[in-house]
Amino acid sequence: MSKQIKPGSTIGIIGGGQLGRMMAFSAKERGYRIAVLDPTPDCPTAQVADWHIEAAYDDLEALKELAERSDVLTYEFENVDAQTIERVLEKVAIAIPQGTELLLITQNRLNEKEFLKKAGISIASYAKIETEADLTEGLKTLGYPAVLKTIRGGYDGKGQVVLRSQSDIEEALDLLGKGTCVLEEWVSFDxxxxxxxxxxxxxxxxxxxxxxxxxxxxxxxxxxxxxxxxxxxxxxxxxxxxxxxxxxxxxxxxxxxxxxxxxxxxxxxxxxxxxxxxxxxxxxxxxxxxxxxxxxxxxxxxxxxxxxxxxxxxxxxxxxxxxxxxxxxxxxxxxxxxxxxxxxxxxxxxxxxxxxxxxxxxxxxxxxxxxxxxx
Ligand SMILES: Nc1ncnc2c1ncn2[C@@H]1O[C@H](COP(=O)(O)OP(=O)(O)O)[C@@H](O)[C@H]1O
Ligand SMILES: [Mg+2]
Incomplete structure (x- = not known):
């Protein structure tokens, strides 16, 4: 077992939203100090942290500073670039117990689906969509309605288009213009x-x-x-x-x-x-x-x-x-x-x-x- 991070140590959080803030509350109760990296001044986590490094999540120097200030690193959202984090970890000997593999899987819907399939977990049928031809083919296989989702960066329904009929194709193509997507079968859930x-x-x-x-x-x-x-x-x-x-x-x-x-x-x-x-x-x-x-x-x-x-x-x-x-x-x-x-x-x-x-x-x-x- 790797060494424990004892109370009194500093937890560095990448991302300063409400999730980081509530993590910080819990950590504070246990005696930890908090450093946070987030570009927004006075963001939710910064208000309750000991240190705020005001910079972008992919700012290598800022991440390095966060790592140097901290005894352990964590992230409160998945859209941090795994490679940037890996580059920082090469320079600073610090643990990020969640690892970067988890990020690589969850920040990409295709990787996530492949992982789930391999783990034997049921998921809706899907197809990788890169071109208009892929979309036509995918819709033939999966039928209407279907959901087209960007493989990266979507949240709260952003980066998705529901295709109910042919008339939604234009909107779907606009989304596809932003990068590779995945088309999912519609699950009429209860x-x-x-x-x-x-x-x-x-x-x-x-x-x-x-x-x-x-x-x-x-x-x-x-x-x-x-x-x-x-x-x-x-x-x-x-x-x-x-x-x-x-x-x-x-x-x-x-x-x-x-x-x-x-x-x-x-x-x-x-x-x-x-x-x-x-x-x-x-x-x-x-x-x-x-x-x-x-x-x-x-x-x-x-x-x-x-x-x-x-x-x-x-x-x-x-x-x-x-x-x-x-x-x-x-x-x-x-x-x-x-x-x-x-x-x-x-x-x-x-x-x-x-x-x-x-x-x-x-x-x-x-x-x-x-x-x-x-x-
Ligand atoms: N394949 C699907 N079938 C039916 N509803 C879906 C499907 N995919 C997404 N939805 C609806 O859209 C919501 C948001 O989609 P989700 O994939 O969770 O993206 P995010 O939460 O990242 O925006 C879901 O909570 C669900 O209500
Ligand atoms: Mg969701």
């Missing part, structure tokens, strides 16, 4: 669910309870935990997540997004090599949060089994909900209102989230409706 899995170098593997996710305009709106699915489905999701973690030799936390069909079949949709929005509920609802597990894992500590303390509903606060949602601090004192401290409120931008612990999910969903903030 529910979207997700599961977080953490693993450390010694091989402890633990999962968080399965979350049921409701999206609006392709952005996660709400997570319900436990997911309203059968015991068998939860067990199968857990098995899939653990298989993925083991085959990847994961260190840290990883989110697995899944589609559940009416007949009970589960397909993996995507992987996130980091904490995930649908795991935020774990801060209040679980014995360990996704951020706690991540910090423990990258610092080389054992991972405990996690229990759900209470069912929960998590709902995102986007720019358009922000002012009203902050009022919940007055009107709903038992709701946990998180504000990421972002400067600049924009429609569709994730500004915070609310977690509600509950004994009655349906009543809570109704109470959320009653606020009229999200409908």
């Amino acid at each position: 529910k979207e669910i997700s599961i977080m899995v953490a693993r450390n170098e010694t091989g402890d593997v633990v999962t968080l309870p399965v979350s049921e996710n409701i999206h609006q305009d392709n952005i996660l709106l709400e997570s319900i935990v436990p997911a309203r699915v059968s015991e068998d489905t939860s067990k199968e999701a857990e098995r899939m997540a653990k298989t993925i973690a083991e085959k990847m030799q994961l260190v840290g936390i990883l989110g697995v997004e899944l589609f559940l069909t009416e007949s009970g079949k589960i397909y993996a949709n995507e992987l996130a090599p980091r904490p995930h929005n649908s795991g935020h509920y774990s801060i209040e609802a679980c014995t360990e949060s996704q951020f706690d597990l991540h910090i423990r894992a990258i610092c080389g500590y054992p991972l405990p089994e996690v229990e759900l303390l209470k069912p929960a509903v998590m709902i995102n606060i986007l720019g358009e909900h922000f002012d009203q949602a902050l009022e919940l601090n007055n009107t709903q004192p038992s709701w946990h209102v998180h504000d990421y401290g972002k400067i600049g409120v924009k429609v569709g931008r994730k500004m915070g989230h609310v977690t509600i612990l509950t004994d009655n999910i349906e009543e809570t969903l109704h109470a959320i409706d009653e606020t009229k903030i999200w409908n």
